[in-house]
Amino acid sequence: MTDDVNEKLRSLPSIDRLVAEASELVVTYGRPRVVETLRTLIAEARRGVIAGGPTPGDGWIEAATRRLSDTDKPALTPLLNLTGVVVHTNLGRAVMAEEAARAAYNAARNNINLEYRVGEGKRGDRDELVADLLTELTGAESATVVNNNAAALLLVLNTLADGQPVAVSRGELIEIGGSFRLPEIMGITGATLMEIGTTNRTHVADYERAIADGARLILRVHTSNYRLVGFTSTPSTRELAAVARRTGVPLVVDLGAGALIDTSPLGLPDEPTIRQTLADGADVVTVSGDKLLGGPQAGIVVGDKGLVDRMKKNHLKRALRCDKMTIAALEATLRLYRDPAEALAAIPTLARLARPVAEIQRVAEEVAAGMRRHFGDMAEVSVIDDVARAGSGSLPEVDIPSVSVAIRHKEKSPDELAVWFRRRPTPVIGRIENDLFRLDMRCLESAKSLLDILGVAS
Numbered sequence: 001m002t003d004d005v006n007e008k009l010r011s012l013p014s015i016d017r018l019v020a021e022a023s024e025l026v027v028t029y030g031r032p033r034v035v036e037t038l039r040t041l042i043a044e045a046r047r048g049v050i051a052g053g054p055t056p057g058d059g060w061i062e063a064a065t066r067r068l069s070d071t072d073k074p075a076l077t078p079l080l081n082l083t084g085v086v087v088h089t090n091l092g093r094a095v096m097a098e099e100a101a102r103a104a105y106n107a108a109r110n111n112i113n114l115e116y117r118v119g120e121g122k123r124g125d126r127d128e129l130v131a132d133l134l135t136e137l138t139g140a141e142s143a144t145v146v147n148n149n150a151a152a153l154l155l156v157l158n159t160l161a162d163g164q165p166v167a168v169s170r171g172e173l174i175e176i177g178g179s180f181r182l183p184e185i186m187g188i189t190g191a192t193l194m195e196i197g198t199t200n201r202t203h204v205a206d207y208e209r210a211i212a213d214g215a216r217l218i219l220r221v222h223t224s225n226y227r228l229v230g231f232t233s234t235p236s237t238r239e240l241a242a243v244a245r246r247t248g249v250p251l252v253v254d255l256g257a258g259a260l261i262d263t264s265p266l267g268l269p270d271e272p273t274i275r276q277t278l279a280d281g282a283d284v285v286t287v288s289g290d291k292l293l294g295g296p297q298a299g300i301v302v303g304d305k306g307l308v309d310r311m312k313k314n315h316l317k318r319a320l321r322c323d324k325m326t327i328a329a330l331e332a333t334l335r336l337y338r339d340p341a342e343a344l345a346a347i348p349t350l351a352r353l354a355r356p357v358a359e360i361q362r363v364a365e366e367v368a369a370g371m372r373r374h375f376g377d378m379a380e381v382s383v384i385d386d387v388a389r390a391g392s393g394s395l396p397e398v399d400i401p402s403v404s405v406a407i408r409h410k411e412k413s414p415d416e417l418a419v420w421f422r423r424r425p426t427p428v429i430g431r432i433e434n435d436l437f438r439l440d441m442r443c444l445e446s447a448k449s450l451l452d453i454l455g456v457a458s
């Protein structure tokens with residue numbers, strides 16, 4: 001090390017001197033955190049000097065104040081999802097119903113009968129709390145729940161395929177959001193993948209041949225996150241169920257989104273319901289709890305009692321089981337589905353999808369008026385017709401008509417505008433399309449909730 005560097009290192013303040021100067025911070029944050037923060041700042045400065053940088057001057061206390069107040073904010077923060085993607089995995093998927101959130105809170109703050117039958121004073125099973133509702137709502141014989149749909153598939157394949165080949169159509173070998181790859185999940189369970197048909201066409205005979213060649217399970221994956229268009233064909237669930245019956249090989253359908261009610265009022269006309277899929281003859285159906293269903297993250301498995309019982313006995317189930325808050329929120333969400341009209345009103349995912357465009361338009365006009373007052377002649381604010389998506393890589397790529405507020409700023413590029421909105425006290429997440437920054441209003445409860453964040457009177 002050169003003398004110059006040594007000189008600079010020696011001129012860095014001592015931790016004791018800084019702590020003595022930081023008495024106000026010590027009162028607010030406590031001595032250990034202040035000492036730790038100052039140590040970190042000095043260590044960073046040393047590294048900077050050794051790397052050839054200048055000696056930092058004063059401003060240690062200011063730097064410590066900034067660092068402490070930044071780390072004091074919770075890492076997880078509510079935000080406004082104005083991306084136009086209703087169920088956005090990166091933004092926490094479903095916003096739960098009030099009833100579900102309250103149930104999760106009560107489960108968190110109290111002892112509860114998670115695995116205890118209060119009437120009999122005996123040990124119970126956490127699945128019981130939701131299994132009855134699930135069978136009632138889907139017509140299934142039996143049900144179990146795990147942490148997410150990926151876990152549900154892991155459990156299904158590990159239990160039912162038992163290391164044997166599983167027949168899957170090439171057209172259904174999906175990849176969702178980079179992290180969910182059917183072939184890899186299959187590999188973990190020890191099952192082998194028997195790819196059948198071609199990407200665009202698979203026939204009943206392909207499945208029959210796979211079973212003759214040793215396939216012990218038929219897996220169908222609902223592929224509504226992408227569309228095969230043109231010269232395509234694949235057997236219906238009914239046709240596959242007939243093959244399953246004839247050969248005694250179970251048919252498992254991974255539905256993904258998990259509609260419990262008819263979704264045509266939500267602008268998703270082709271989404272099969274769990275009940276219909278079971279009625280068509282699927283032996284087991286798996287779905288996510290936090291996509292269309294609008295509940296907590298969970299993997300729901302419904303179907304034949306014998307098959308579900310085997311899954312419940314699998315030791316893997318213990319590692320995949322849901323916690324009490326999930327069970328509580330799921331139960332409360334499912335209860336709402338007993339009355340489909342109530343579900344549509346109370347479950348935000350459904351309400352957002354079903355929201356009439358005229359209402360979205362009204363919110364957009366009000367937001368735009370507020371934004372014009374806020375930006376003055378610095379920006380051009382317009383209300384534009386837009387297209388929202390159900391989202392989460394699992395729902396159909398159906399265009400859902402929506403309305404956005406678009407902003408063109410005189411001094412900020414679309415990217416800079418996006419950053420500015422993200423840095424509001426409550427982050428506001430929009431999107432840029434065709435070089436235009438926009439905030440899709442489908443998921444905005446009221447104009448006020450956005451204008452308050454911007455400090456604009458509505």
Ligand SMILES: *Cc1c(COP(=O)(O)O)cnc(C)c1O
Nearest residue numbers: 148149150222255256257288394
């Ligand atoms: C989303 C999805 C999954 C994964 O579900 P998670 O609940 O995110 O684990 C699996 N299969 C399909 C068809 C899906 O749409």
